[in-house]
Amino acid sequence: MSDLLSPRSGIRLDDTQRLAWLRLVRSESVGPATFRDLINYFGTASAALDALPDLAARAKSGKRITIASEDQAAQELEALSQLNGQVICLGEPDYPAALRAVDAPPPVISVIGNPMIFAENTVxxxxxxxxxxxxxxxxxxxxxxxxxxxxxxxxxxxRGIDAAAHHASIETGTIAVFAGGVDHIYPRENAELAQAIVANSGAIVSEMPLGWQPRAQDFPRRNRIVAGIALGLVVVEAAKRSGSLISARLANEMGRIVFAVPGSPLDPRSEGANHLIKQGATLITSARDIVETLSPLRDINMQSAYTLEEGERQPLDANPSDSERQRLIDALDRTPVHVDEIVRFTNIEAANLHMLLLELDLAGRLERHPGNKVSII
Known part of the structure; x- marks a missing residue:
């Protein structure tokens, strides 16, 4: 293995590696879990890129995978640099430590502003x-x-609670996470707020490409980053069916502390927060409640189950057969099931199974779920 890993600084990528990482994560059907498996199996992003077409073809879906070109990735890096931004890769010194500890974190994030803020304890x-x-x-x-x-x-x-939190903490440090690219401020009315955050040593962050306009399905991904960066999550005025409750659920799954401000039972905007309190969220009425609860967690060393090591090496010995491929497809349905259960049920060797899951994933036939669970599409 190369000397990319350092106990104090984490992964150090050169310009060529960074370009390959960005190409891989911007390629079709490569999500965080798939990215990790590709790096851990093939050793480098460059080797994984070379293997993508064959892997997708093996699933026999008839689908050709679209791979991000070197020019596309280089143009994105240059455009981000023109915005005084940068790409930070998983495990690099400036990558948010708390976010790295979640299940399948974004392999690459785009950041405009001061990355040193990621070293702060965050709410x-x-x-x-x-x-x-x-x-x-x-x-x-x-x-x-x-x-x-x-x-x-x-x-x-x-709008609303998010903007109020950012406005009140500009001087003490605030991070805004976008559902679209970091160059696509949404809503536009908060453009000046975004500029003020960056000007006051805060940061704006996204895992999406530059120019990406947010879709409905992108907001839960943004909420996952919001919850993952923080030690705890505070819910203020949330309806029972709202994105805030999705954020609370995600935070709870990550082991974060969920706080909720109680409200009038007559106000539908408080229905969600009141429901969270009934479900065990920590009731708060002042900042002191938050600080006293989170202070013992300051600078806690969060351990990540997401192992990712880049380095030159021979790929693992995996050569799944057509019969194993069919056994896996027959075993899966739309109900999420843990990968370890699939191993026991199908008697497929773990290395071969992971290769088959990669094939299905790249062919757009696999859906990944929290807790190392998968289902067929």
């Missing part, structure tokens, strides 16, 4: 876009006071 704030005046006021107080107690904030730059 996430989420809530209603159509927030009440009292909800906005309380969010501002909570974000301001937790900021003065040494916690940076993270939110999604949306």
């Amino acid at each position: 996430a704030f989420v809530g209603s876009r159509n927030a009440s005046l009292s909800g906005i006021k309380l969010t501002g107080q909570l974000a301001s006071e937790t900021g003065k107690s040494g916690f940076a904030t993270v939110s999604g730059l949306a």
